[in-house]
Amino acid sequence: MKEIISKLKLAFGDPKIRKKIIFTFAIITLFRIFAFLPVSVVDLSSLRQLFAKSQFFALLDIFSGGTLINFSVMALGLGPYINASIIMQLLTVVFPFLEALSKEGEYGRHKINQYTRTIALPITILQSIGVYLLLHNQKVVPGLTPLQFIAFVTTLTAGSYILMWFGELISEHGLGNGISVLIFVGIISRLPVVSMQTISTITQETILNVVMLIILAILVVYAVVFINEAIRKVPVYYAKRIRGNKVYQQATNYLPLKLNQAGVIPIIFAISFVLFPQMIGNFLVVSKNTALVSFGSFLTNLFTPTGIVYNVLYFLLVVGFTFFYTVIVFNPDKIADEIQKHGGFIPGIRPGTATKTYLQNVLYRITTVGALFLGLIAVMPSVLSAATGIKSIIIGGTGVLIVVSVVLETFKLIEAQVVMKSYDSLAR
Secondary structure (H helix, E strand, O other): OOHHHHHHHHHOOOOHHHHHHHHHHHHHHHHHHHHHOOOOOOOOHHHHHHHHHHHHHHHHHHHHHHOOOOOOOOOOHHHHHHHHHHHHHHHHHHOOHHHHHHOHHHHHHHHHHHHHHHHHHHHHHHHHHHHHHHHOOOOOOOOHHHHHHHHHHHHHHHHHHHHHHHHHHHHOOOOOOOOHHHHHHHHHHHHHHHHHHHHHHOOOOOHHHHHHHHHHHHHHHHHHHHEEEEEEEEEEEOEEEEEEEEEEOOOOOOEEOOOOOOOOOHHHHHHHHHEEEEEEHHHHOOOOOOOHHHHHHHHHHHHOOOOEEEEEEEHHHHHHHHHHHHHEEEHHHHHHHHHHHHEEOOOOOOHHHHHHHHHHHHHHHHHHHHHHHHHHHHHHHHOOOHHOOOOOHHHHHHHHHHHHHHHHHHHHHHHHHHHHHHHHHHOO
């Protein structure tokens, strides 16, 4: 704890880092102000009653940062952007020119972000229309005139794009990944509510379960930290070599391969997919067509957050997205070429293709461990909720996982900034 405080003091002592921290908090403050600017046509009391009766809507509200239960102008949250990012990642694998563009440094990332925002527009509009129809069928939103309907959709679309812009501002001028930071802030803002809901359900019969859950939660946080920090060190030797007039001495280094290369991204992607069937079910269940009502009820019951199908699908999606994202961010072919180019080799492995194959095998083995861990952590709250009867665990479990991961990444970034500052002062 003392080490963390000392690093924070060093961070605030540096004008550049302090400016980034203040800028990040300023954007977060604006986000929370927008989160309480409601859309006027929504009956908030009816909306809160609907959320109180449905774990699905409560889970959606957690990931919107409370903007949905208040039905603010940012009620859609970052869902459209996340869905567009998933589509863009898939397109990058399919189309070679997008893959080449993603490797072109800052320019490539800028163009990819532009394409992602373009893809997000129709998704945002469709989700705005879907939310209106769903809430209208639930008697939360009255019938609107064409002009009011256009204003409703435009407001939600604009709010979602403002939130995307906030995320990009934090990424560019603040600390950390802006999208992850905003999701983190949204979850943190709802954790007190979830905690109070859990406390209000405690009885003499369940108090032992709650104590055990608190102990288990501490162990889970420790496990998340351990897995996020765990790395496999692949040794790399560099032989003595001469280039021009310079002599490079023999050196030993290692290639750090993280057990969890993808971080919290698979959880965010998976939750966006796994909530979709129940969203469709809630929309169809109020239809006037009997067949659609039956199908909607079937989807709602099948994909309930405590159900087996929901949790199995959630687990498989988390594992799948972990492998998918790891393959995208880690390129064994490129790393093998870089090692060979600089005269390096892995002991017992021939340079070139053999090194690439070795790195792939190591990566798949450690990613399997990380993916299974993330999948188990994702579904554990539902299992514990079914065992203890405390429903709010489902809502808080995945949120805690995201919060811990983002906090770790942010502190590592601050530490890197402090270390860089120290090197700069020594260079002078």
